[in-house]
Amino acid sequence: DAGVTQSPTHLIKTRGQQVTLRCSPISGHKSVSWYQQVLGQGPQFIFQYYEKEERGRGNFPDRFSARQxxxxxxxxxxxxxxxxxxxxxxxxxxxxxxxxxxxxxxxQGTRLTVV
Amino acid sequence: AQSVSQHNHHVILSEAASLELGCNYSYGGTVNLFWYVQYPGQHLQLLLKYFSGDPLVKGIKGFEAEFIKSKFSFNLRKPSVQWSDTAEYFCAVGYNKLIFGAGTRLAVHP
Structure with a gap:
């Protein structure tokens, strides 16, 4: 069975640019959450969606958005x-x-590097 | 504010040694408690979880954890570690979203 798949696996962007990360949940799962893991820290909650509705938002600026x-x-x-x-x-x-x-x-996550 | 504290950031053990990783949380309400493990190059995997009932929880690969409500703790234990247990371990608390600790890097030497 396929697990949670994310794309791309790695990404390099320049300051000021915009990025879109994608996630496919396990078949039959209706809830998706996003986390940011900075090196040396635990994951931090960004968003949660269930049935296409936002159900939770972490302490991140409005530059971050998501949809399901x-x-x-x-x-x-x-x-x-x-x-x-x-x-x-x-x-x-x-x-x-x-x-x-x-x-x-x-x-597995998407490794984003901003240069 | 809700938070999770993991006391040990780096732990080095020899094979067959016993392991205990500390986790304390600050959370005002019903808690679901988790330990996740991240092996090198792999995704986060669930080791064990506590929702309710018996406070001693057994997980995969011989790991167990004890929920002590009065101490707001959920420590992870394993009686005898193996080299393959080398990984990063995260304690998490959550009901509607997960709050993770900073993680503990465990290195097991043969």
């Missing part, structure tokens, strides 16, 4: 990139609504 499509895949967009946005971006999917007891399954 009818097939439950998701995109994370970051505008006006800063050097500090360089990180591993993780997508996680889960089968249940956010209020239920459930675990999150993580993808």
């Amino acid at each position: 499509f009818p097939n439950y895949s998701s995109e994370l967009n970051v505008n006006a990139l800063l050097l500090g946005d360089s990180a591993l971006y993780l997508c996680a999917s889960s089968p249940s609504p956010p209020a239920d007891n459930t675990e999150a399954f993580f993808g």
Whole structure:
């Protein structure tokens, strides 16, 4: 069975540019969350979507946005990139609504480097 | 504010040694508790989870964790580590979103 897939795996962008990261959840999972993992730190929550609706947002600037499509895949967009946005971006999917007891399954992540 | 604290950032052990990684959390309400592991070059994988019930939770690969509500702790243990346990370990708390600790890098020497 395919796990959570993310694309691309690596990306290099210039300051000020915009980037779109993509995530396909495990088949049957309707909830997708995004996390940012800076080197040496644990993942930080950015967004959660369930059934195409935003269900949670972390403490990130408005330059970060996301959406979920009818097939439950998701995109994370970051505008006006800063050097500090360089990180591993993780997508996680889960089968249940956010209020239920459930675990999150993580993808391999997209390594974004801003130069 | 909700937070997770992992006491050890780097741990070095010899094979067959016992392991205990500390995790304390600050969270006002019902807690779901997790330990995730990230092996070199691989994605985050769930080791074990606690939602309710028996506070001693057994996970994969011989790991276990104990939820002590009065101490706001969820420490991870393994009686005898192997070289293949070399990885980074993350404690996480969450109900609607996951809050992770900074992680503990474990190196096991043969």
